[in-house]
Amino acid sequence: MRNFPSLLKLSAFCSEFMRLVGGASRCAGTLELKHLGEWRRATSGDVVDYFEMEAAAAFCRDLNCGSAVSLRKRQVSYQSLWLLIAECRPDYDLSRCVISWTASSVLEFTCSDSVRLLNGTSLCSGRLEVNYNQSNQSKQSWTSVCEDHFDQQDAEVVCRELGCGPPSALQGALHGDMGAPVWSKEFQCEGHESTLLDCRSSNSTRSSCSPGKAVGLTCSEPIRLVGGASRCAGTLEIKLGEWRPVDGDNWALREAAVACKQLDCGSALAIEHRKSSDRPVWRIQHDFVKSRFSLREFVIPVNSSSTVDLTCSGNHITSSFVT
DSSP states (O other): OOOOOOTTOOSSOGGGTEEEEESSSTTEEEEEEEETTEEEEEEOOSSSOOOOHHHHHHHHHHTTOOOEEEEEEEEEEEEEEEEEOGGGTTOOOHHHHEEEEEEEEEEEEEEOSSEEEEEOSSTTEEEEEEESOTTOGGGOOEEEOBGGGOOHHHHHHHHHHTTOOOEEEEOTTTTOOOOSOBOOEEEEOOSOOSSGGGSEEEEOSOOSOOTTOBOEEEEOOSEEEEESSSTTEEEEEEESSSEEEBOOTTOOHHHHHHHHHHTTOOSEEEEEEEEEEEEEEEEEOGGGGGSOSOGGGGEEEEEEEEEEEEEEOOOOOOOOOBO
């Protein structure tokens, strides 16, 4: 995962200058920024977009929330907003990278309330931390989890809570060991719960974890091919809060090869572009081809009439949960 620093260079009291409003919790809703003493909703502009999931993830961190789960642009009436200037990516310094702008779209995203993955290679991997005091914003406290207190059912709940696919690996110390306190309860999830903190838990006598035993979790990426003859053929879709097709403009076999690899479907054999009426889709910025990062991290929400069908070789290895 690309390492975005604290976006607004506010080393403390970030919540005094940014907030999410109108959502189900303080970690979801429309992004608002306080600049020059005035709160306004934030926009990335109406024409050219550039606000990707990884930028949303950095805002989630600054708000002391969990991982970024979903992102969308919502249409509003034309109004005065704070524009995040594209050239400042990824380091949005509030004093020079936010300007007054009139636009008709605002940024909305959802961060997880109670769990996050740190130091991973994507938004769906990393060392697990749990927020055990989420009701009190001034006393937010994130703790690591010991491997001995965590199993596959627990992992299934975490991956789903983060908007990722099923868990594929559970390995201690894979993403660095913890310096934070350790969660003092053993989770007893059944696998169907909406959030990890919905699971039953039992008290543990352990207050520390052996070196290398903090939970490192890898969830599969929420991408799929639908409508084809197998799971390795069909229309490419990505889930960011909701499943949408991927905008197929400018896609060729080299882009398809990246998608097939991330789907664990071997190599790309064919690509077909389809046209329909305009609808909400995900557009993937094209620097993803040269990167090793998840497709989902380069996604922006747009309307387009173009989608893309892929056929992969299917020479994949069926993955199972690895501990």
